[in-house]
Amino acid sequence: MDEALILRGGLIVAALAAATMLTRFLPFILFPQGKKIPDYVEYLGKTLPYATIGLLVVYCLKDVDVWSGSHGLPEIIAVAVIVVLHWWKGNSLLSIGAGTVLYMALVQAVFV
C-alpha cells in the first residue's frame, strides 16, 4: 500500500474513532450530574434505536436487485431463515452463524 493510501486510511480510522467517541461521550457532557434530561431527548432515546436498526437492515440489502441476476433470492431466503430461527430459538450466535453459512452456500453453489 503506498503512503498516500495509508494516510487516507489512517484519516478514515481517526474519523470513525472520533465519531464513535462523540456518540458515546455526548450524553455525559450534555447532562452532567443533577441536570434533568429533556422529554424530547428521552423520547428519541426510546424510539430512535429501533428506527436505526431498520435503516441498517436496509443499508445491508441496498444493492439487492430483485429484477435481475438471482432476483435477490439468496438474500430473501437467508433473511427469512434467520428471522424464523431467531424467533424460535432466540440464540443470536446460532442465527447469525447459520444464516451466514446458508447465504455463502447459496451464492457459491446454488445461485452462481
Added chain:
Amino acid sequence: MDKEKAAALRYAFPKTVPVMVGYLFLGAAYGILMKVNGFGIWWVLAMSGLVYAGSLQYVGVTLLASMVSPVYGFLMGLMINARHLFYGISMLGRYRGLKKFRNYLIFALTDETFSVVCGERVPLRLDKEWVYLWISLLNQLYWVAGSVGGNIMGGFMNFDTKGLDFALTALFVVIFTDQWKSQKDHRPALVGVFCSVVCVKVWGAGAFIIPAMAGILVILSVWYKGKKKGVKSFG
C-alpha cells in the same frame, strides 16, 4: 493483584462469557473480511482498539476498501452509532458519579457491554467500579483477540469467502428481530425500514442514508408533538 480486584474479576468474568463467544466469532469474521480486502493486522488493531464499534467496523471495511472521504466516514460513524447516545442516556445514573475508570467505561460502551452492564446489580461487598472495568475490558479483549485472530487466519485460508460479509446483515436482522419481540409499538422500527426503502428508491443506494435519517427524525418528531398535544388536551 490485590484481593478486591481479584474478587471483582471473579464476579465479572462469568457475566462476559456470552459476549466472549459472540465477539470471538464476529471479531474473527471481521478480521477475515479486512484481510480479504487487503488490510492487515495493524489496521485491525487500530480499528478494534480505537474505534471499537462492531457494526461501524463492518461498514468500515467498505469505507476503507473504497477509500471514501474521512468526512463521509465521520458522518456515517455518527449515524450508525447514534444509538450509543441513547445507551449513554440510560447509563447516566450508573456512570456519572464514577471516578477511576469513567472515561474508559464510556469509551468502551458497545451494544453488548451495555446489555451486560445495564442490568447489573453489583453486590455491596464488591467495588462496582472494578466490576464495570473488568466487564468492559474483558469484552474489548475478546473483540481484539477475535479480530486479530481472524485476520491472521485469513492469510492462510484458501476457502471461498464470497458471501461472508452477510454476517453483518445477519447481525442486524437478529437485532431487529430481538427488538421487534421486545416492543409493543412497532412504528419506530417500521418507520426506519419505510424511510430507508423510499430513500433508496429516490436517491439511490449510494446516497440514501442522510435523507433517510432526516426523514426518520422528522416523522418521530411529528409524532412526539402530536403525543404532547394529546396529553395537554386531556390534562
